[in-house]
Amino acid sequence: MHARTLLPVTLAAALLTLTACGSGEGSTSGSGAGAAATPEASSPAQPAASDGSGSGSGAQVPQVLNFSATTVDGKPFDAKTLAGKPTVLWFWAPWCPTCKGQAAETAKVASDNAGKVNVVGVAGLDKNAAMRDFVADTGTGSFPHLSDEKGEVWKRFEVTQQSHYVILDKTGKTVYEGVLPGGKGLADKVAGLTG
Template identity: 60%
Template structure:
């Protein structure tokens, strides 16, 4: 009896996840993003060295696909692109080259951070190598903790934060096109 109750929920969750892949829908931030706990509305905490404020949006830690510890507090003070992707998603693969190009273009002025989910770390590591997106950090968020923090419900979503950690854009960009245009005004 218990399996009958769990199976429909599991199938629904899987279907919702798969529906997101390939979706080219774009949404700019609105009231939902501004009310999100990741929008930076909470009082800032101090970074480890006490030299700069860390907004709520950047109060998380993770492990890169290469197994290194990562503290998002290191991103404080500059605009940041969070790219939520899954290794089996063709839309995500199409976004890789443009995302890597933007990371290189804005190096030193803004941060780009990949947040992989919905699979195992080995598949995530293979994706980074295959799509050549290793020039910026990519976190292995197998448990989905960072995805939950930013209320991400499907892959291939960008979240762009300004230098103060406020969400200024949440949505998908076909093949990553337009990412540089959204980031440019934030680095000036």
Template identity: 70%
Template sequence: MRARTVLPAALAAALLALTGCGSDSGADNETAGTQPSGSSSPEQPPATSDADADADSDGTTAPAVPQALRFTANTVDGKPFDAEALAGKPTVLWFWAPWCPKCKAQATATAKVATDYAGEANVVGVAGLDKNEAMKDFVADTGTDGFPQLSDEKGEIWKRFEVTEQSRYVILDKAGKTVYEGVLPGGKGLAEKVAGLTG
């Protein structure tokens, strides 16, 4: 009789110990970067080294992502776009509308900057103030499909950068700080501004 009482008690104690370990490791995962003093988390170093391995595969480290580039969107073609991929390089955000003649006049100069500074700076169009079909037509008509064109029908990215009218450029340095915001008629001066950030 005594053996039957001891066995369930020992089994219950073993299960409680296992359950306690499982919840501790879960807590460590949820609060990455914090751990009790005097203890070490065996899970955190591998996660850091895996990220480093990905970042260092081409001999460079991944740049910090500034708050300005923490947004996602879809392109006019419906592909997902994550602005974190722009981190570490100067970035030109070109805010345009499909029906805007000034925007059409900027298209050639903007596309040229995107081509000339590929690999050194990012150029991204942010279309708004219309429907996606009109945005796609604008990209096809102006030949601006060589760099990402975001569909911002709801105006979320426009609001994020406090853009209130079309035909505007917001230029960020490689740290994500806005260094220029305004209109460049016909895109004149855009190349010089980007050259100043990449040279």
């Protein structure tokens, strides 16, 4: 009888952790709970599977960028195209007020670093229509946003809460992951990768 009551409580706690708007502190370690902990990211300088495709820039494609997705506007997205430049992955959910608060600073960083740094939104925890509305409402349409309704990209980077940034250097190594309230500090972290 005790096990029957413990299971629902445990499941509820796990679900709450997954859906709570992020408020934790970030990690600057490359071996935290993000991409660096996945087998694909353990050796970022490794080229992608030899399918002949690449980023077009001649850069080696790290395994962490060996995935594809669909954008919120229905276009195919190949993460291999991100290889060779620092990349900011912004994991957000359409109903998250913390994510909305990060939108302006994230868009500014994307604009200020166009051509030098990739910025990609990874939307989850809702339906695509809500994701498109969020992009339109927040004015963040200047950079791509992935529609990750099934959570595949979130799982790949071991993201368990929205309002979470994963920043990769040009080799695909995770150099920061965590929450930046209002996006504060994002510009400094990106500047450290481009300077």
